[in-house]
Amino acid sequence: SSGINAEYGEKGEDLKFDILEGSLKHVHNHGWTETALRHAIKELDLSEASIKMFKLGGAEIALHYDQSLNDQLEDMMAQQKDDLAPDAEPVPIADFLQDAIKTSLELQLPYYDRWAEALALCIDPNVAPKATSQFAHLIDDIWFYAGDKSTDFNWYTRRATVAAVYGLTELFMLQDTSPGYSETWAFLNRRVTDLAALGENRVELEKQLESAGGLMKATFIIARNMLGQK
Amino acid sequence: MNDAMSLGMHRLWKDSFVTRADPQPGFRCLDVAGGTGDIAFRIARHMSNISKDHGPVTICDINPEMLRVGRARAERDGTADQFVWVEGNAEPLDFPASSFDLYTIAYGIRNCTHIDRVLAEAHRVLKPGGRFMCLEFSEVVQPVLTSVYEKYSFDVIPVLGHLVAGDMESYQYLVESIRKFPKQEEFADMIVNAGFSVVEYENLTFGVTSIHSGYKL
Numbered sequence: 001s002s003g004i005n006a007e008y009g010e011k012g013e014d015l016k017f018d019i020l021e022g023s024l025k026h027v028h029n030h031g032w033t034e035t036a037l038r039h040a041i042k043e044l045d046l047s048e049a050s051i052k053m054f055k056l057g058g059a060e061i062a063l064h065y066d067q068s069l070n071d072q073l074e075d076m077m078a079q080q081k082d083d084l085a086p087d088a089e090p091v092p093i094a095d096f097l098q099d100a101i102k103t104s105l106e107l108q109l110p111y112y113d114r115w116a117e118a119l120a121l122c123i124d125p126n127v128a129p130k131a132t133s134q135f136a137h138l139i140d141d142i143w144f145y146a147g148d149k150s151t152d153f154n155w156y157t158r159r160a161t162v163a164a165v166y167g168l169t170e171l172f173m174l175q176d177t178s179p180g181y182s183e184t185w186a187f188l189n190r191r192v193t194d195l196a197a198l199g200e201n202r203v204e205l206e207k208q209l210e211s212a213g214g215l216m217k218a219t220f221i222i223a224r225n226m227l228g229q230k
Numbered sequence: 231m232n233d234a235m236s237l238g239m240h241r242l243w244k245d246s247f248v249t250r251a252d253p254q255p256g257f258r259c260l261d262v263a264g265g266t267g268d269i270a271f272r273i274a275r276h277m278s279n280i281s282k283d284h285g286p287v288t289i290c291d292i293n294p295e296m297l298r299v300g301r302a303r304a305e306r307d308g309t310a311d312q313f314v315w316v317e318g319n320a321e322p323l324d325f326p327a328s329s330f331d332l333y334t335i336a337y338g339i340r341n342c343t344h345i346d347r348v349l350a351e352a353h354r355v356l357k358p359g360g361r362f363m364c365l366e367f368s369e370v371v372q373p374v375l376t377s378v379y380e381k382y383s384f385d386v387i388p389v390l391g392h393l394v395a396g397d398m399e400s401y402q403y404l405v406e407s408i409r410k411f412p413k414q415e416e417f418a419d420m421i422v423n424a425g426f427s428v429v430e431y432e433n434l435t436f437g438v439t440s441i442h443s444g445y446k447l
Contacts, residue, residue: 012427015447046359047331048254050445053428 016053018044020064027065027114032121033058059127062118063134069107070138076103077145096146098192101166102185104138105173116174139163165191236438240337243439247336247365248272250432250441255284257331260355262320262348263338264289265296267303267313269365273334274312288314288330290323321347328357336365340411349424356446362426368440369413371433379438383408414440 022040030036034057041050054060077100091099108115122131139162168191173184236243248269253259255277261270270287277284291297297315304310318324320335320342333352342348352362370379383405412420414431417440421429426444433440 012445012447016428041359044359046447047257047357047361048359049257049331049357049361050359050447052250052252052361052443053445 012053015044015046015050017064019046019050019054020061023058023061024065024111027061027111031058031114032062032118036061056124056127056130059121059124062121063127063130065111066118066131067134069104070134070141072107073100073104073138074141074145077141081145090147093146094192094196097142097162097165097195098188100142100145101162101169101188101192104142104166105170105181105184119170119174135163139166161195165195239435239438243365243434244268244272244336246434247334247363247441248276250443251276251332251334251361251363253277253332255281258285258329259287259332259334260290260325260330261287262290262323262333262335262352263292263341264334264336265291265293265300265315267300269334269336270300270313271303271307271309273332274309278312284312286312286314288316288325290316290318290320290325292317292319321351323351323355325355327354328360330355331357331360333360333362334365335363337367339364340366340407345412346420346424349421349426353425353446358446360446362421362442362444362446364417364421364442366417366440366442367408367411368417368431368433368437371437414442417442 019037019040022043023036026036026039030039034051034054036058037051037054037060038048041048056063111118121127136159139159142162143158165188169184169188172187173181176184178184251273253273253276257277259270259273261273264270267289270289273287274284277287289297289300291300294317297317300313301310301315304313316324320338321344333356335348335352339345339348349362356362411417414433414437418429418431421442421444424444425446427447429442429444431440431442
């Protein structure tokens with residue numbers, strides 16, 4: 001019997017951003033937690049009452065960080081597009097996808113000590129919608145810059161296939177101990193190659209896609225299990 | 231606040247209000263127009279559950295009788311040292327700027343002549359990052375309930391008031407003051423105009439009561 005309305009006023013958004021940014025340096029020591037938020041709030045000379053602005057608690061730091069990585073990737077892809085000579089050969093889609101996914105995953109490295117925990121937080125039903133929507137936008141961006149103009153696929157199948165490859169590779173990387181994550185990039189290469197091969201057979205692809213839906217949830221659950229949490 | 235009027239629900243609403251506020255032991259809290267202590271006692275209890283080592287809750291009310299009642303309750307409960315009782319107006323507030331983490335006002339603001347000035351004063355005394363919270367009667371949002379509620383409020387409440395307290399006029403005034411008070415969105419706009427950010431409201435019991443919240447940023 002309650003209704004909660006949307007937020008009023010934009011000035012608060014700027015300060016929320018500053019608090020989330022300020023929390024990042026505390027994540028190594030404290031994880032994606034309210035403790036990290038509290039440190040940032042104190043450093044900004046604000047009352048601790050302001051922590052209640054963050055309804056999802058420390059998970060909001062993870063969401064904020066995840067979004068900043070996606071923004072970074074988009075900037076890089078846009079820059080690369082601008083740098084291309086007008087008459088240059090377009091990068092083959094498979095190559096582009098592989099490069100974009102690798103770059104995106106490498107952007108996670110500065111906070112990799114806490115990344116599995118960030119993924120595990122996404123299982124929470126309150127956090128999942130935002131996490132999933134951010135991830136979906138990331139995949140859409142990658143496809144946009146891949147420049148695929150084929151009409152064989154419909155929009156949803158493209159998004160699901162790349163999401164599946166990204167998710168599997170992200171999981172693989174979490175337990176990869178090879179130098180420079182060379183095993184992960186080899187794994188990624190095989191998945192993208194599978195994808196290209198699948199593309200030729202539409203019926204096969206659609207069968208594969210039925211399981212792609214549950215993939216992201218599986219990614220989060222495995223990350224959580226790796227952390228030994230419930 | 232009367233049980234007959236809210237069918238006892240006011241206790242639940244006040245519980246929700248303080249739970250949402252989630253005051254921490256280190257907070258300096260100011261409760262305005264709550265002389266009998268309903269909110270302040272809940273705030274103190276909430277803080278005590280986290281740590282016995284917490285600061286006093288300041289209560290400001292213009293009515294010395296209400297303060298007397300509240301003080302007596304605290305003495306009886308043995309919690310007198312957790313409260314500071316101040317007789318004073320909601321505007322202007324006799325406190326220095328930027329001195330509180332949490333400002334609460336429950337079922338008091340609708341009786342203030344200049345709501346915008348009360349909000350401005352709340353903004354002044356809060357620290358940067360501090361939170362304003364208001365618990366107040368509001369507009370019932372469910373259309374079927376609206377007509378039932380209207381009938382109830384205009385026909386039943388004053389009669390109950392007469393039966394319970396022998397005072398129909400006060401209850402008629404009460405119902406009128408609820409009617410005149412701005413609706414949820416309009417009140418939220420007033421809070422934004424007073425300088426608060428991240429302003430939102432939450433309806434309880436289909437909007438019979440609403441919790442408004444904003445931060446001084």
